[in-house]
Amino acid sequence: MITQKHISWAIGLAVLLVLPLIIKQIFPGTDRYYLHLVIQILIWAFIYTGWSMMGRFGLTSLGHGAFTGIGAYVTVMLWNFAGITPWIGIPVAMLVATIAGVLVGYPCFRMRITGHYFALLTLAFTEFVRLCIVGLRDWTGGSLGTQPARYGDGLSLYAMQFEPNRVLAYYIVLAIWLVGLIIWVKVDRSMDRYALDAASQDEDAAASVGINVTREKLKITALSSAMCAFGGAIYGQYQMYIGPDTIAGLGVSLNIVFAVIAGGIWSLFGPTFGAVFTQVLAETLRVGLRGSETLSKLLGQSALALDTFIYGLLLVLFIIYMPKGVVGTLAERWKRKARP
Amino acid sequence: MAMLKVDGLTKQFGGFTAVSNVSFDVAEGEILGLIGPNGSGKSTTFNCIAGMYTPTAGSVKFEGGEIGGLKANQVCHKGIARTFQIPRPFRNLSLLENVALSAHFGSNAHLSRAQCWAKAEESLAMVGLPTDATTSTDGLGAASLKKLELARALATGPRLLLADESLNGLDHGEMDQAADMLERIRKEKGITIVWVEHIMGVLMRVVDRVVVLDHGEKIFDGKPADAQTDKRVVEVYLGETEH
Numbered sequence: 211m212i213t214q215k216h217i218s219w220a221i222g223l224a225v226l227l228v229l230p231l232i233i234k235q236i237f238p239g240t241d242r243y244y245l246h247l248v249i250q251i252l253i254w255a256f257i258y259t260g261w262s263m264m265g266r267f268g269l270t271s272l273g274h275g276a277f278t279g280i281g282a283y284v285t286v287m288l289w290n291f292a293g294i295t296p297w298i299g300i301p302v303a304m305l306v307a308t309i310a311g312v313l314v315g316y317p318c319f320r321m322r323i324t325g326h327y328f329a330l331l332t333l334a335f336t337e338f339v340r341l342c343i344v345g346l347r348d349w350t351g352g353s354l355g356t357q358p359a360r361y362g363d364g365l366s367l368y369a370m371q372f373e374p375n376r377v378l379a380y381y382i383v384l385a386i387w388l389v390g391l392i393i394w395v396k397v398d399r400s401m402d403r404y405a406l407d408a409a410s411q412d413e414d415a416a417a418s419v420g421i422n423v424t425r426e427k428l429k430i431t432a433l434s435s436a437m438c439a440f441g442g443a444i445y446g447q448y449q450m451y452i453g454p455d456t457i458a459g460l461g462v463s464l465n466i467v468f469a470v471i472a473g474g475i476w477s478l479f480g481p482t483f484g485a486v487f488t489q490v491l492a493e494t495l496r497v498g499l500r501g502s503e504t505l506s507k508l509l510g511q512s513a514l515a516l517d518t519f520i521y522g523l524l525l526v527l528f529i530i531y532m533p534k535g536v537v538g539t540l541a542e543r544w545k546r547k548a549r550p
Numbered sequence: 551m552a553m554l555k556v557d558g559l560t561k562q563f564g565g566f567t568a569v570s571n572v573s574f575d576v577a578e579g580e581i582l583g584l585i586g587p588n589g590s591g592k593s594t595t596f597n598c599i600a601g602m603y604t605p606t607a608g609s610v611k612f613e614g615g616e617i618g619g620l621k622a623n624q625v626c627h628k629g630i631a632r633t634f635q636i637p638r639p640f641r642n643l644s645l646l647e648n649v650a651l652s653a654h655f656g657s658n659a660h661l662s663r664a665q666c667w668a669k670a671e672e673s674l675a676m677v678g679l680p681t682d683a684t685t686s687t688d689g690l691g692a693a694s695l696k697k698l699e700l701a702r703a704l705a706t707g708p709r710l711l712l713a714d715e716s717l718n719g720l721d722h723g724e725m726d727q728a729a730d731m732l733e734r735i736r737k738e739k740g741i742t743i744v745w746v747e748h749i750m751g752v753l754m755r756v757v758d759r760v761v762v763l764d765h766g767e768k769i770f771d772g773k774p775a776d777a778q779t780d781k782r783v784v785e786v787y788l789g790e791t792e793h
Contacts, residue, residue: 401663404651408640414602415638417622419631419652420706 226384230377245376247493251485252383253445254469256390258481260437261466263397263430265475268324268410272463273314273332274438276339279458280307281439282446286358287349289369296370300443304436310335311435312428319424322413333460340459355453358446373450386444387482390437394478397433402426461518468525474535483537492517551614553578553742554599554710558608559618561594568594570766571608576710581736581743583753583774586763587786593635593714595763596746600632600712601625612710626656631708635715635746637695639687646683648698649673649705656706673705676738677731692719696728704735711735711743717752725752732756750787754778762786 225232229248234241261274284303288294294302314335318328343350350356361369365378372379397403409416409423416423446452455461469488474480495517499505509516532539552575561569569591576582586592597603599610601622610618612628620628640648649670653661661669671681677697679685690698696717703711713732717725729752735741747753754760754774762770762777764786770777777783 401651401654401666404643404647405655407642408648408651411640411642412638414622415634415640418600418626418634419702420623420626420656421651422621422623 230380242376245380247489249376249379249383249448251482251489252380252387253441253448254489255482255485256383256387256444257438257441258466258470258473258484259387259390259394260434260441262470262475262481263394263434263437265467265470267406267427267430269427269431270325270329270467271332271434272329272460272467273311273335274435274466275459275462275464276332276336277307277311277435277438278442278445278462279339279343279454280310281442282452282457283343283350284439285443286356286446286452290356290359291349295368296443296447297368300370300440303443304439307435307439308432310339311431315428315431316424319427333463336458336460336463340454343454343458351453353454355451355456357451360450364450370447371450373448379448383444383448386441391478391482393433393437397430398478402429406430465521468521468528470535471525471533472528472535474537474539474541476534477537477541480535480537484535487536488521491520495520552576553580553613554744555611556595556599556608557611559595559598559605559610560607561591561598561603562606568766569598569763572763572766572768573608574761574768574771576742576744578742579736579740580759581732581745581757583757583760584744584746584763585748585750585753585760587748589765590748590763590786591766592746592748592763594766596632596712596714596744599625599744600630623655626706626708627658629707629709630712631656631703631706631710632712633696633699633703633714637692637699639690639695639698641687643687644683645674645679645685645687645690645698646670646681648687649701652702653705653707659707669705669707670701673701676704676735677701693724693728696720697731700731700735704739704741708741711741713743713745715747717747717749729753729756750778 230245233244233248237244257274257278261271264271281300281303284306285296285299288299288302289296314332317323318331323331344353347353358369358371361371364371364374372382405416405421405426408419409421409426413423442457445457449456465488469484470481471484472487473482473484499516528535534542554576556575557573559569559572560567572591572595574582584592584595594603598605598618601617601620601624605618608618609616612630615628617625617628617630640651643651646667650666653666653669653673674681677700679694679697679701687695687698700713717728720728732743732745733756736743745753745757754777757774759772760770760774760777761768762783764782769782769786770780
């Protein structure tokens, strides 16, 4: 049966499929820039969705900046120094991230480290990975970052490089984003989701009805870290540049957490909305602050750090006033209206 | 042969001995009352059987196999379900989801999704709770939450049910109902029951046998009628008798 939901999905998908054309019509000349913005939003939306897999069950990890970093760096290092195609490199990177996630997760879950302590432990892990990247500067380029070696004209199936063709890049990341949503829905409808909801509420009670809490948490950690590693790798392939600040490290972790909380940690489109929100905000602030002479004079270079400051402020406000995020809160209002 | 055999069970927390060398059996089909005043060690004994604590010494055998030291989820899979003294519902799930969850994860039968939901409805109906999918746990009173604990335990398909102080916080009518419920569970499902309580009242009517603990030691094991006249049991419950 075709419901209203199916129709809205079909319309939404149709709009997304012709979006490059729409952008070309609205912003002739600057369409490459706007398409770039959309591509970035979609890549981050996928990564945020990956994080929310854990975040929604109370596993507030600050370690996902490490997973995106592992995804990007392992893929690029294998390509640059061993000539291994990303078709193999990305699965390897995902495997490495999954193993790292399980190694950090297992002792935490076994010893029931949750909440603040879990966040702190994973934070330390992120910092560890960032220091490794910076320390291995002969390969990784240190804090300056590095680039995947360009293959031919930069457009290659073998090297998984597609940056010059923005429209192609758009459809690739659109497909990836959609797969992310499908994974979210699959998890949401699985029995494991109930088990993790139960465990996030009361681990003893969950264990008493036969749930192996440690195993359930490890499963979702593996999925979440693999997704974020994949997102990180795609980010590197598209940007053709990876740096410890842009794709690995604490800044990335915090950005992920902020975006998802703002968007809605329990909603399908929450992470995506978070990506739209943070990317547009960052871009507006960057362009706006650079352009404003008064601000530049007043604050100098530090004006560029204002966006981080505003993030922090907004994060606090969201946690206090809108813990379900924008999407979650709107959905709730909508439901209340529909059910008089 | 005894279904559950607790032998020389001891549990220490640091230097404090909560349970000391306690032994008792539970026969198949029996309702055993495990009673004792606050701090007598009955909850610790209970938790050693249910896999929440690892016994310091002694053994717990279920259907011939050692279960002492297993994790709670493993004990559940052996066929032992438990309730909690203070109900611990999963507040973020609906009533039906609470129970369907334990049907899925608790039983060894690998039920399909539809079977889990059917089993959950059956368990909820058995204890007299609403079976529609939308009821949340929010509006439930103490008596209903106790019933939910039971429904959740039943959905795992146990052969032995450990009921922890089921009647705490209920009025007299509700206590009678709860006692009848346990009797019905045994009769209709053939489930053996260990009922942990600190009040003797209603329990005495339903149980076949009582084990009384005091200061971590077993002081009585026998018929409920005899317990009420046993000198040590009376002392424990009513304080020192005058000589």
